[in-house]
Amino acid sequence: MATQRFLLGLASLVGLLVAYTWVSNRLSQPEVIPPTQAIAEAFVDLIAGPRQQPAADQPVHMGHHAHSSDHVEVLLQQGVTLQASLAITTARVLFGLVVGAPIGILLGLLMGLSRRVNDYAHPLYVLVRSIPPLALITYIMLWLGHREPHRLIPIVYAVATTMVIPTYHGLRDVASTYVVAGRSLGAKGWLLIQKVLLPAASPAVLTGLRYAVAIAWMTAVGSEMLMAENGMGNLIVGGGMWASRLQTRSDPAVVIVGILALAIAGWVMDVGARVLTIRLTRWAR
Amino acid sequence: MSLVDRTQIKRALVALGAIALLYGIAAEIGRWALPHRIWMDVHYIENVELLPPYRSLGEEMAFLLESWILPSSIAVSTGRVLCGFVLGSAIGILIGLATGRALRLEYLAEPWLMLLRFTPALALLPLYVIWFGYGEASKILLIATNVAVVTLLGAHQGVRAVPQVYLDAATSLGASPRLAFWKVVLPAALPQIFTSLRIALGLAWVTIVVAELIDAKMPSLGYLLTLAGAYPRVPTMLIGIGTIGALVLACDLFALAVYAKATRWMRRTG
Numbered sequence: 001m002a003t004q005r006f007l008l009g010l011a012s013l014v015g016l017l018v019a020y021t022w023v024s025n026r027l028s029q030p031e032v033i034p035p036t037q038a039i040a041e042a043f044v045d046l047i048a049g050p051r052q053q054p055a056a057d058q059p060v061h062m063g064h065h066a067h068s069s070d071h072v073e074v075l076l077q078q079g080v081t082l083q084a085s086l087a088i089t090t091a092r093v094l095f096g097l098v099v100g101a102p103i104g105i106l107l108g109l110l111m112g113l114s115r116r117v118n119d120y121a122h123p124l125y126v127l128v129r130s131i132p133p134l135a136l137i138t139y140i141m142l143w144l145g146h147r148e149p150h151r152l153i154p155i156v157y158a159v160a161t162t163m164v165i166p167t168y169h170g171l172r173d174v175a176s177t178y179v180v181a182g183r184s185l186g187a188k189g190w191l192l193i194q195k196v197l198l199p200a201a202s203p204a205v206l207t208g209l210r211y212a213v214a215i216a217w218m219t220a221v222g223s224e225m226l227m228a229e230n231g232m233g234n235l236i237v238g239g240g241m242w243a244s245r246l247q248t249r250s251d252p253a254v255v256i257v258g259i260l261a262l263a264i265a266g267w268v269m270d271v272g273a274r275v276l277t278i279r280l281t282r283w284a285r
Numbered sequence: 286m287s288l289v290d291r292t293q294i295k296r297a298l299v300a301l302g303a304i305a306l307l308y309g310i311a312a313e314i315g316r317w318a319l320p321h322r323i324w325m326d327v328h329y330i331e332n333v334e335l336l337p338p339y340r341s342l343g344e345e346m347a348f349l350l351e352s353w354i355l356p357s358s359i360a361v362s363t364g365r366v367l368c369g370f371v372l373g374s375a376i377g378i379l380i381g382l383a384t385g386r387a388l389r390l391e392y393l394a395e396p397w398l399m400l401l402r403f404t405p406a407l408a409l410l411p412l413y414v415i416w417f418g419y420g421e422a423s424k425i426l427l428i429a430t431n432v433a434v435v436t437l438l439g440a441h442q443g444v445r446a447v448p449q450v451y452l453d454a455a456t457s458l459g460a461s462p463r464l465a466f467w468k469v470v471l472p473a474a475l476p477q478i479f480t481s482l483r484i485a486l487g488l489a490w491v492t493i494v495v496a497e498l499i500d501a502k503m504p505s506l507g508y509l510l511t512l513a514g515a516y517p518r519v520p521t522m523l524i525g526i527g528t529i530g531a532l533v534l535a536c537d538l539f540a541l542a543v544y545a546k547a548t549r550w551m552r553r554t555g
Contacts, residue, residue, distance in 0.1 A: 004389075004392065005392045005395070007391035007394070008389060008393050009392055009395050009396045010396075011393075012392075012393040012395075012396055012397065013396045013397075015430075016397070022548070031415075032416065033481065034540050076345050115295070119292065119293050119297065119300075120296050120297070120300040121297035121300065122297070122300065123297040123300055123301055124304060126534065127301075127530065127534070129526075129532070130530040130534040130537065131526055131529065131530040131533070132490055132491040132529060132530075132535040133491070134491060134494050134495055134528050135494045135525070135530075136512055136526060138510055138511065138514025138517070138522060139512065139514070139519070139522050139523070139526065141514065142323060142333065142335060142514075142517055142519065143335060145323075145324070153394050177316070211450050214403070214405075217403075218405040218406060218407060218491070220405075221405040221407050221408050222405070222491075222495050224409040225408075225410070225495065226495065228363050232408070233407075233408070236408055236443070237411055238411075238413055240318070244440060248410040250412075250414075250415070252411075252412055252415050255408070255411045255412045255415075256412065258408060259409065259412070260400075262403070262404060262405055262408055263399075263400050263401075263402075263403040263404045265403075266403030266404070266405070267399065267403045268291045268364060270403065
């Protein structure tokens with residue numbers, strides 16, 4: 001079974017890759033469907049970063065390197081590399097998770113623990129949650145200017161609003177049987193919260209966290225596409241400012257390299273969240 | 286499932302009222318306490334109301350409604366979201382059901398699904414612009430992709446989560462695989478599918494805000510926000526944000542209602 005799974009998966013990967021290479025070379029329209037080698041080339045160039053200026057006494061290779069677009073050239077001139085962009089975006093995502101998750105979890109805990117708090121806070125939360133974080137970005141900019149917090153707040157906001165509901169439901173739905181058991185054994189107050197409610201809610205919280213990781217990546221890339229001058233979102237749209245940058249034509253090879261890098265980074269972080277989940281909820285199995 | 290009781294409604298109204306009142310007070314204080322000139326990297330912008338009072342919001346709302354800017358923007362953006370949602374969920378659910386049923390198909394699709402699943406959908410936007418142009422197609426397809434990935438996973442996991450006992454029972458009662466699919470697998474997978482649809486609907490609205498910045502034309506809510514940010518015209522901005530929020534909320538409530546209706550048969554008692 002496992003080998004069949006692996007083989008079929010591999011066959012599908014290789015098959016589609018070969019098919020794509022054939023079609024893209026056949027079409028020979030690199031500005032629309034970049035051939036596989038152009039994607040690989042863009043990848044290598046973006047990893048290697050800006051090339052050294054040729055020394056004066058050495059002959060200059062004219063036309064040594066011809067890109068299908070200016071996109072890579074512009075990025076290299078700005079000193080943008082794939083790994084640096086990915087590091088910046090990852091840092092923003094992590095910041096969003098580290099700051100946003102505790103806020104969301106705390107809110108979810110308060111709402112889950114106290115009926116009264118929930119009655120007051122839930123309607124407000126539903127309103128807040130309904131606003132897409134990226135819709136706020138222009139308004140936040142007026143308050144904070146074109147600076148880093150302005151890109152981070154939508155991510156924090158997205159993570160926090162995502163974490164509330166799983167925490168709340170973890171306490172309300174999952175924990176109720178444990179609460180009955182805990183109460184009947186005489187636990188109450190802080191002891192009940194600490195020993196029964198929080199552990200019982202943790203699987204739901206961690207599931208929510210995995211979802212929040214995906215949301216954080218999406219929001220980070222979106223806010224970088226719109227507002228930042230670095231990070232993966234900026235790499236993909238290739239410089240420029242604000243809305244105008246989406247009018248510029250990017251090189252599809254760079255976009256594909258960026259998407260692959262983002263997908264792999266997102267996957268790595270998801271694996272991390274999953275490992276954390278298994279570690280922290282070992283008691284449940 | 287407890288119905289919302291009277292205390293709950295009262296408390297909700299108190300909370301909403303308190304926030305509304307607080308905003309009103311903050312806006313009045315803000316009128317003289319907050320700066321009206323803001324330094325924006327390269328130039329000052331003048332006459333900014335960071336917290337527009339209700340009066341300004343009301344006037345702006347009246348203008349946006351009278352000039353048909355807001356209604357037409359809502360119609361256009363909602364249309365795009367719904368088109369993308371219907372297209373994406375149809376494709377996603379079909380593929381998800383297929384991969385959920387056929388193991389080989391799942392193995393074939395797996396690597397690509399992994400890739401798509403962790404791709405932030407907004408990153409596809411530049412690619413779609415190149416492939417499908419600046420027009421409607423790239424916006425709708427971007428939403429559809431986003432929706433398809435989420436619903437695909439929902440349908441797939443929904444089918445996989447159907448207990449084998451159900452299938453065995455159906456088979457032993459003489460159901461053909463086809464009948465078992467329609468009468469057992471699909472209904473049992475429905476809650477998962479609906480949950481994923483609800484999430485996807487929210488994501489579709491997140492996507493439209495950014496997608497509407499390409500080929501930015503009025504009327505559209507995404508561009509209304511950007512335009513308001515460029516001037517900047519804060520009341521318009523806040524009305525735009527509020528409108529999108531209200532639409533998301535309306536969609537979500539609708540999805541919840543459909544969910545409740547469709548899964549009524551499986552309601553737990555007690």
